[in-house]
Amino acid sequence: MTNDSPEEEIRAVSGGGAGKGPVRRNREDDNVTILTSSMDLQRAGRGRASSSNDAAPSLTSSVDLSTSSLELSIQTRIFKIIVIGDSNVGKTCLTFRFTGGSFPEKTEATIGVDFREKAVEIEGETIKVQVWDTAGQERFRKSMVEHYYRNVHAVVFVYDVTKMASFRNLQTWIEECNGHRVSASVPRVLVGNKCDLVDQIQVPSNMALKFADSHNMLLFETSAKDPKESQNVDSIFMSLACRLKSQKSLLYRDVQREDGKVQLTQETETKSNCPC
Numbered sequence: 001m002t003n004d005s006p007e008e009e010i011r012a013v014s015g016g017g018a019g020k021g022p023v024r025r026n027r028e029d030d031n032v033t034i035l036t037s038s039m040d041l042q043r044a045g046r047g048r049a050s051s052s053n054d055a056a057p058s059l060t061s062s063v064d065l066s067t068s069s070l071e072l073s074i075q076t077r078i079f080k081i082i083v084i085g086d087s088n089v090g091k092t093c094l095t096f097r098f099t100g101g102s103f104p105e106k107t108e109a110t111i112g113v114d115f116r117e118k119a120v121e122i123e124g125e126t127i128k129v130q131v132w133d134t135a136g137q138e139r140f141r142k143s144m145v146e147h148y149y150r151n152v153h154a155v156v157f158v159y160d161v162t163k164m165a166s167f168r169n170l171q172t173w174i175e176e177c178n179g180h181r182v183s184a185s186v187p188r189v190l191v192g193n194k195c196d197l198v199d200q201i202q203v204p205s206n207m208a209l210k211f212a213d214s215h216n217m218l219l220f221e222t223s224a225k226d227p228k229e230s231q232n233v234d235s236i237f238m239s240l241a242c243r244l245k246s247q248k249s250l251l252y253r254d255v256q257r258e259d260g261k262v263q264l265t266q267e268t269e270t271k272s273n274c275p276c
């Protein structure tokens with residue numbers, strides 16, 4: 001499977017949550033580490049490059065590249081996760097909380113799509129989790145829809161627990177997703193955001209849980225705003241990353257030097273089971 005690099009066409013944003021605990025939450029695991037600096041990424045990438053020989057890559061393309069910065073890309077898999085749902089439910093704030101660890105003071109309606117990345121380490125492998133934050137407003141999204149559904153690895157559906165309409169509209173979002181040929185095997189999770197607004201909750205947990213069950217999704221109830229919930233926001237994306245890691249044929253950016261050339265390869269076999 002290949003993946004378009006969003007750098008080519010999408011505005012990149014650096015940095016990148018909070019809420020009530022998920023109704024069902026994947027457990028934290030000591031083997032899961034979130035890397036916080038580019039130096040960590042560099043070290044992790046190099047370490048793996050010298051020791052990894054367990055994959056069975058197949059050649060897909062060859063390009064001339066010469067700079068040492070390529071080492072950063074060695075064997076880094078990228079998981080593309082899209083976040084969709086009504087406007088104002090908190091998609092941007094959730095992606096900020098996960099990728100940057102904070103709640104943005106001020107947000108504006110997303111136009112088209114933004115993406116943010118975070119390097120995480122799972123069972124000794126550094127993985128780039130690429131979170132695509134999509135516009136909820138129809139007028140800001142229609143030209144970009146094809147781009148963000150393309151080669152997606154996982155989908156996060158978000159509703160606002162204080163807005164019943166945003167929950168009812170989930171069916172429409174699911175239909176749109178299915179309409180863009182997102183395979184049923186692509187993992188999906190449901191997130192009820194803004195649980196810090198306890199006096200205003202309109203969507204009961206049991207209703208959301210029933211909906212999630214009927215669509216084979218995990219449900220997380222959380223808040224991008226409440227700093228005490230940041231781990232729960234992390235667990236939304238980390239649980240997906242762990243699931244994806246254990247699946248085969250995901251995008252794999254492998255660089256091997258050979259006669260002055262660099263080969264880009266794609267993973268073809270299943271890696272070890274994830275502890276999550």
Ligand SMILES: Nc1nc2c(ncn2[C@@H]2O[C@H](COP(=O)(O)OP(=O)(O)OP(=O)(O)O)[C@@H](O)[C@H]2O)c(=O)[nH]1
Pocket residue numbers: 018019085086087088089090091092093094105107108109110111134135136137193194195196197222223224225226
């Ligand atoms: N109380 C509370 N407010 C939140 C939370 N998350 C987001 N908000 C607020 O909700 C508003 C919308 O947040 P965004 O993250 O911009 O919403 P969005 O879904 O990305 O909106 P679009 O870009 O239009 O699709 C902002 O005023 C945020 O401050 C939360 O967990 N709790």
